[in-house]
Amino acid sequence: MEAWVIWLLAAALLGIAELLTLTLALGLLAVAALVAGLTGALGLPVGAQVAVFAVASVAGLAVVRPVARRHVRQPPPLRSGTAALVGREAYTLTEVSRTGGRVRIGGEEWSARPYDPAAVIPADTTADVLAIEGATALLYPTTTGGPGGRDTAGEAAADRGTGKETS
Template sequence: MEPWVAWLLVAALLGIAEMFTLTLALGLLAVAALAAGLAGALGLPLAAQVAVFALGSLAGLVVVRPIARRHIAQPPPLRSGTAALVGREATTLTEVNRQGGRARIGGEEWTARPYDPDLVIPAGAVADVLAIEGATALLYWVSSSDEEQP
């Protein structure tokens, strides 16, 4: 068997192994074996093929793999827009019931209604924003014993 064919087989086996392990290392070794196979197909001697494999492996594992791992391990994207308001506190400016009301969230005034349609939130109460539907904040409020309910 020609050496370049052996390199292609090694590349295929390493590529398959990479699919099962997802370590990024075996895939880079497969690319280096593919480069060595290409060098063999071009007629370079076995020593040159081994050198191509060694240099390709070293470059892949030392340079490419750390960069790829950093890109994979990036933190989740920051929430922005209305998604950033979910989970924040809102202060009701008017009574909030199923027909509506007004609340201040992060310095902005929003239309609001309770998440539970049977709930009535008095003016001045601090509630949690559970969702945003269009331009309306859906609020949840738990009354405490020192606050009076209407």
């Protein structure tokens, strides 16, 4: 078997080992073996192939791996502005329907409408902010109610039938 085929087999085995370990080191060695195999396919002697493998390995492990590790360890970008509001909880100040409404998100008052145009979110309940369009928050109602944790949407519907005043 020719030397370049052995290099390609070594590259394949190192690539598979990299997929199983996710260390990046074996992947860089696989690339170095691939380069050495290409060198062998060009007809260079085995000594030159080993030298190319050594240089490519050292270059990958000494240059590429530290840069890649530094990049992976960076903290996620901070969300700011309206992007930071997506996923937060909103407290409805007025009924929120497709025509609009008002909510409090993180101490600020926002205009709002439900994400589902057919939905109506009663006042004094909580909802999740799914998106921000301009200065309007798009909401999805949660199953728990207002700030006390009670289901005010269900109680308000039940109280309408009895004539009892809701708080």
